[in-house]
Amino acid sequence: MAASSTWSSSSSLFIPREETLWYYIAILSVLSLLGQELSRCSVLANTADFEGFGDDIDDDDFSDSSLITDLPIRSNLPPSTTLTSQSDFETDHGPPLDSSSSSTPISDPTIPNKPSSNSFDFWDEDEFEGLPIEQKSTNLKSPDVAAEAGSSSKVESDSKVEVQVTPPLPKTLGSFTVEIVCVSFLIAFLFNYFSGKKENENIALAWASRFATKDSIFDKNFSLLGTGDGKDTPLLLKEGQNVFKFYASGRRFCQGMLATMDLQSRHDLMSRIYNMIVPCKDEITFEVYMNDDAMDNVVFALAKKKLAKVMHKELRDLQRFASLVTSGPNNRKWVADELMVITESKEVAGDLITETVLDQVFGDKAFPKFGKGFISMHFSDQYQGSHRKMLILKFALPDAKNMADMTRLVALVPYYIDLIGRYKLSPQARPKTEAARTKVAQEVYKELHNARQEALQKKKAEKRKMAEEAEAKLSAEVLRKREAKDRAKQMKKVMPKVKMTRAH
């Protein structure tokens, strides 16, 4: 079985389906691009070998000629790498300088370039394009003197030629700024990934060891702990580097409970930097799936004032059934000032916020001490989700060292499972809640009915369009025949009915 599953996962990469076909095409295109780039590189590298092909022969042939002595001497040294104001690929070189101008430094802008007639005759723009202009320390000899002088004078003149060549600039650290920054960021990212991952795991394990191990609160309340169905199964299910889940089942009044730890993305350096600017907390959400017969008509929520208003606006069940409550019933002891209750009726609020809860967590005295991590509570029999009857409790997680701080908050989970499991509405409150539910059910039914009608109308409209299109396609003759038939039918209808009787 395991082998087949691994085969199916691996085969999905090799057998092209609709989505994977595009994936393979993309891979091929990228590989072809890579091949093209590499081939271009090799071609450019090879062309460098052919540069100056047959230079020696040409130089020997032209050395005796007296006509081209004015041309600048080509050297085997590499061209100067001094930058010019022109771009690299738009060169506009003029003809070479004559003997008089070549002796003067190039940097002098006052002397104009005056090419001699004989040098201009041999100037080929294409061939000499991009050649560096070389400076000579002494004036070149005239053709007559050059002819008279022997081989010794030739050597002397050659030794006097100086070519200005600047060596290639050495690469400094400044030229690799982008690379240094990016590589160092990647290294930091890698280190942070492992350290952040470990940090998150420590928090999750600290919570599990405190509340989900042997003789802990969940062990005493649930018969099955962990996501597996065996004995030695892991307690926590790791869904991501920052999401851990704990499941428990086998308890009265409920089908099961799922605790989801949504921690900060400590493993992600970018998220960590963002969290430094915009701080956020590690959260744990308890979702209790209640039995259908165990929960009465209850829609109730408790949260900090700001969040309570947001919840009332956004959550469908609270929007439809509940309203914000500012004060407690019959001026009795009530929740801390920071908190706000959203409930269907004050009776429900009074019954669910008991004296015990106020003393332990939600009271004015207890809340600053023990309710620091409290975020929200939401109990509903009309929850819009996979399960209808739900209890959702949300708390902030403390550090791994201070996990004991949330003991009282975690104790609220089994307490409210039992409280709501046993809770029954009074005969006075029940009719109101049931009326509200029937009203909502009717609204939902109407919405569905309207949606169905709209769908039917759309279908009819589409059919009409199709029929019209088909008619438009029909030829003129067929249309004439149809019209004739229609006329005949109408005539028959209009004609008076005559009864024929036979005379015997």
Next chain:
Amino acid sequence: MSSHGGNSSAANDPRQPSTAKPYVPPAVSPQELPIDYAGFIAVIFGIAGVLFRYKLSSWVAIIFCAQSLSNMKNIETDLKQVSMAMMFAIMGLVSNYFGPARPGTQRG
């Protein structure tokens, strides 16, 4: 406040082993998964790096690939996008560092 005392009797025990149900992870369709912004940005920068021959763009693509990989939840659905981004980013770096110099610039 806990619904279960330390030395409670069997009658008061809230546990019911007969009703225990093993955990079944909810089936999540690829459409319901959160959008992988890092992967998408990585693809964009990777393509830009290859087409426009920007070193920085390819490096940024590599960084976003790393972020996408670190935040990956579902390998089946996420790996394709990340691998595409990775290929474009590496391709960009290869063409920038080993390919011919861009016209108008000096090869360093």
